[in-house]
Amino acid sequence: MEKKVIIKINNLVKTYGEGEALSYALNDVSLDIYEHDFLVILGSSGCGKSTLLNMIGGMDKVNSGSIIVEDEDICKYNDKKLTLYRRDTVGFVYQFFNLINDITIYQNVTLSPSSRKKQRALKLLERVGLLEKKDKFPRQVSGGQQQRVAIARALNKDSDILLCDEPTGALDDVSGKAVLKLLEEIHSEGKTIILVTHTKEIAQMANRIVTMKAGKIVSDVINENIVKAEEVEW
Numbered sequence: 001m002e003k004k005v006i007i008k009i010n011n012l013v014k015t016y017g018e019g020e021a022l023s024y025a026l027n028d029v030s031l032d033i034y035e036h037d038f039l040v041i042l043g044s045s046g047c048g049k050s051t052l053l054n055m056i057g058g059m060d061k062v063n064s065g066s067i068i069v070e071d072e073d074i075c076k077y078n079d080k081k082l083t084l085y086r087r088d089t090v091g092f093v094y095q096f097f098n099l100i101n102d103i104t105i106y107q108n109v110t111l112s113p114s115s116r117k118k119q120r121a122l123k124l125l126e127r128v129g130l131l132e133k134k135d136k137f138p139r140q141v142s143g144g145q146q147q148r149v150a151i152a153r154a155l156n157k158d159s160d161i162l163l164c165d166e167p168t169g170a171l172d173d174v175s176g177k178a179v180l181k182l183l184e185e186i187h188s189e190g191k192t193i194i195l196v197t198h199t200k201e202i203a204q205m206a207n208r209i210v211t212m213k214a215g216k217i218v219s220d221v222i223n224e225n226i227v228k229a230e231e232v233e234w
């Protein structure tokens with residue numbers, strides 16, 4: 001069966017600074033991401049992983065190139081359309097959770113106003129094992145629990161795409177593994193996951209591993225030996 005391209009990235013360039021300080025965070029990156037991929041982006045610190053993920057997430061503007069999602073080039077979006085894209089089309093999970101600290105866990109998951117999403121929030125909190133913590137504030141739960149809240153928040157959108165930037169980077173092994181298991185489950189239910197990490201062992205969970213170096217993609221391989229989250233050690 002032909003797989004559908006869900007995100008098509010063409011010749012993406014992103015620079016920071018100017019003159020002598022000019023540096024290429026992304027230097028002509030092209031990549032087709034297929035529906036239902038579990039794609040890991042690997043590479044050492046500073047190679048451009050987060051920049052690429054942020055561009056896919058519509059968080060910042062590129063210098064040139066295109067990112068085609070649902071037949072539209074998000075690089076051409078104005079700020080209003082980008083805001084809607086971030087709200088509806090992509091879920092984001094960050095290394096340091098990025099929860100809002102002065103609202104409850106439940107409120108973090110229901111940032112969107114629709115009542116349907118409020119209903120769903122309780123189900124999602126139950127799913128990530130945190131229903132009984134729903135009225136606590138983020139600082140009152142552990143890092144691993146905060147990350148599971150962040151995943152529930154990301155899932156409480158109608159998006160098919162989940163972007164994760166070092167989601168286990170700030171967690172101990174046990175909490176990290178719980179997060180990976182959750183991502184594995186979410187993937188098996190049909191979502192497309194793009195996960196950035198510099199931990200090679202975690203990449204073994206993916207069906208596809210893309211490696212970056214100095215703003216470029218230097219390898220893109222299908223992983224024939226997918227390792228279960230349960231078995232990943234790092």
Ligand SMILES: Nc1ncnc2c1ncn2[C@@H]1O[C@H](COP(=O)(O)OP(=O)(O)OP(=O)(O)O)[C@@H](O)[C@H]1O
Pocket residue numbers: 016017023024025043044045046047048049050051052198
């Ligand atoms: N806002 C910024 N201003 C200037 N330079 C930046 C900015 N963001 C990133 N860069 C530079 O762009 C390059 C790529 O950064 P990026 O954050 O994408 O790397 P990374 O692969 O995610 O690294 P890490 O594994 O450390 O998170 C780096 O050289 C970085 O210094």
Ligand SMILES: [Mg+2]
Pocket residue numbers: 049050051165
């Ligand atoms: Mg990064």
